[in-house]
Amino acid sequence: MGSNGSKFVRKIVSPFNSTGAGNSNSETNICCSSLKGPGLIVLSRQGSMFFDEDGDLAHEFYIEELPSKKGSKAKMKRIVSNLKPQGEVAYSCPRLHNDFPIILYQV
Template sequence: MGTNVSKPRGLWPFSSGGPGGSECPSGEQALARARSVCFATPFIFTRRGSMYYDEDGDLAHEFYEETVVTRNGRKRAKLKRIHKNLIPQGIVILEHPRIHVDFPVIISED
């Protein structure tokens, strides 16, 4: 009792381009479709930044503001997280290239 599993169809971004060869497929349509396949690289040079700039130009993951809360006649300082007026960091250029997570190679230390 086996299962019928279809093989995924599509172009693997790190393949050699041909079914068994190392050259790119020929033809105008195939060339347009596989142009990115032939020149794909397993390295990542940029990433989306995870930090934000605030109104003062400071860069951090989170920003908090200290507020004074009065309860039962007592004054307490409480931190309130700021969500407004934050600008995303944008694209960050990596100092050293990283290997793409979908690159089909096992890397191990022996």
């Protein structure tokens, strides 16, 4: 029962052990190349906003519809056509991927 946990920890921690005595970059290269899956550092994300025909950027767009009868209220209608997604948005500073396999804590 305990052997499975120690195998798992060894598998995660092994890329972070230094194998080269004199090479300071070897630890960084091992860390970034031997972990499988997505990269450790995330530089951008998929934007959640849209551009409309005028080039305005927002999450949602509405247009005011005037009432057809006199005395009734105007209504807001949501626009869902002719919108372009924002695309990739760069982070101001790089971040760790959410699947980063090491628990980080401050001592």
